[in-house]
Amino acid sequence: MPPALARLLGDSRALATLAVPLALTQLAQVALTTTDTIMMGLLGTEALAAGGLAMVIFNQLRTMGVGMVTAVGNQVAAADARAESGDSSGTVEDEIRDLVRASLLLSTLVGVVGAVLMVLIGHAVIWLGQDPEVVDAAKPILYTMAPGLIPCLWFQAIRQFTVGMRRPQALLRITLVSIAVNAGLNWAFIHGTWIFPELGLPGIGLATSLVYALSCLALYLSARRDPRLAPFLSLSVWKTRPATLRRLTGLGTPIAATYGSEAGFFFVVALFAGSFGTAALAAHTAVNQLVYIVFQIAVGLSHAASIGVSRELALHNLAAAQRLKATAVACAAAVMAVVGLVYVTAPGLALAPFFDNGDAKAVDIATQLLLVAAVLQFFDCAQNIGVGLLRGLDDTKGGFRVTLVGYWLVGLPAAALLGLALGLDTLGIWLGLLTGLATTAVLLLRRFDRGLGRLPRAAEAEPSQA
Template sequence: MSTDTTDTTSTSRAEASGAAWWVKNSRALLRLAFPLILTNFAYVALTTVDIVMLGRLGAVEIAAAGLAIALFNQLRTTGTGLVTGVSNLVAEARVRDDRERVGALLFAGFFWATVCGVVFCVALLLIGPLLVLLGQDPTVVDRAGEFLMVLAPGMLPCLWFQNLRHFTTGLKRPGPLLAITLASVGVTIGLNYVLIHGKFGLPAFGFVGVAIATVTVFLLSFLAFVAVILRDSTLRPYLTSPHARRWNGDAVRSVWRLGLPISGTYASEAGFFSVLTLVIGSLGVEALAAQTVLNQIVYIVFMISAGLSHAASILISEADGGNDYREARRTGLLGTAWGVIATLLVAVVYLVVPEAIVSLFISAEHADNADIIALTVTGLLIAALMQVFDATQNIGNGILRGIGDTAGPFRISLVGYWLIGLPAGYLLGVTADWGVEGVWTGQTIGLAATAALLLVAFLRRADRLHREKSGAPATEPEPS
């Protein structure tokens, strides 16, 4: 009886201790993730405003601009991944108080942002004939070409802004990001209204006005960020330093080496969605328009998991630095759990009021929008499950990076997205003739496979590092 009582007491204490850990670390995780999520929401609001206003113009306009924006975002994401490593490298140099190195890394980031910007701009301007060969509606491609003719040059200020973003984050001074992004939303709304409809004596540019507004906001945001840095006594010396204007081969190579696997992972994920968008585009204008709206809705929710992923990655890096891999393992599971909880709560809203959500993006006043609305509502019901896996795989990428694995997520993305998700989407949507719903189902299968592979890889790596650190044999029970 005494032994049983002791065992029960020990179990209760362990459970209480575990519960206390989850509460305490949930607070730390959410406190770190919340400002990141807010900044992400403000950023995605820029494209959301574009899609909402395009939804008032008609099916061809939504489809054409949606195709153009999807292609632009594919390359923007790839370029952003390449300069993401600037923040890590700057942070290391800051710890060593190596101000020359920080300036050189800033230059290196601008160098790669400019190279990517020019190459990607040319690619977007020349991609039209390829899209027709891939089965896209020629009318939609022509209109998308008009949109890209204006939007493509915006790649340069967009990537320059991203480089400054990671530079200031590495110096632990990312403060102006949220304020600049929020201001950009207001400017985007105003410019879209003026340029689409032709106000204040300006001509009505129609849907191309959205592209003009977007490029203008990219440029103004970058210039505003530069102005903020020049007024900051801590940041200004780095931007005005001669090292920030001088070639440094080692810094350029360092940014390339660290950013390349991150860029590859980002490109693989974005490419997966872009190729599926092309598959859906081959099914008709209405299907492509529905995909454009659905992508934007899911992208908004994705910002929650992006913030959680970054926060969990930082906390795991701290545990990794202290060789506490049991803590890293638990933090990874904690971040994943909060991603699932958040997306399930959103899924309830999708299931209860799907029509109301879609009506925010597509005007029911146009008779030819009825089929698009019906398709998007169906897609939203599928997305209720899909976004849970999407959040899990996004957080899986972050927690693996936190524990020191940057190549693993790229390899896993090739399997989950390209060897499982893409074939499943094509087989169900085109071969089995399920249409756009089949493509969305295949996309869900690919995200689920990727999420599972990433989570297993994280747990195995954390357990292996824990055993190596503790010197325990391979048969030692894994920590919970």
């Protein structure tokens, strides 16, 4: 076997140790929103459009909230690596414990603000060209989903801690159970089964909030039972050091802005699609959900590569950090090629769960969008990996600036030109989306190479097993 290939396989196995459970967890988590989307589709095209609009708003704020605590994983990983290399264990333990407290406090504050904004945005989208009936149907869903943002962010804070400590195994088990619970609660609240009230479409939002609360409790209790994690899991948020809270806020704000820039870009694209009617918005919602499902593989790779870079830089292994980039991108490209082949050769199979009512117009639009999605997802995954790699460098501001260029200065004008000005409708909007993601991916990966090249290379070592 050629040495380069042997090295790639070895690096892939090391990356997979953390990436596979994270990717499976991400896929399990997206099954929650996929279940919601399918349930909405069973209620009709208008319900799918309204639910899709509500989910776009929720995901916009949830994603930004997650960004505020994402850096916790990198900070914990770097501290843990220093402890393993012989740093003062008492000092490091105090640092990790304070990081956990600060992340829980920060997620609480962000969750409250996000829940309020969610309701306000739900009332404001009527001024952005959306169908009034769709907006009215979306509002009750947002009312029931908004409280769930707080336990959702608590879950993410504890999750980042467990990932930073390289003990994410419980995440997958908890998330798999939550899928079944979510499906059952969705059905119960929609139809009023057993002791549950019949809420219809808003019942999906209430089920989501309850599942987030139960998942957070389960993850906390699991971490409490883990002797490696329990000593650091402190709920005494009032003891948080102001300096730690400021550090996490300083790192998290650009990450939240980066995530928000991407989610906001997709939000505006959804509004563009909605301006072409209910069928277009339903088609966009279905295909976007498919892309989102596959995207979770890249999220797992991105988090694993990001944590790996933080650890390798703490140990001064710059060559290993560079290889993590190549390995993550290569693994993502291989998976995207297989999925893209399914989109092109069997679009009906991919779309079947979302259009049980047989809306021919929506299905035709969605089939066209799948052809674009087959290419788009390569760049979508690459840009997410790029953001994670920069986070490993603590270059959180750089990622945000790049997304401003790629999404808003390139992607959005391209979507408006192709979709609105040239009359390609939803297909043109997705071609603009593709253009923005491709630009962002190239700029992010190039910035990582340049940032890594500027670091001192005095203490190279063999890679640890990330």
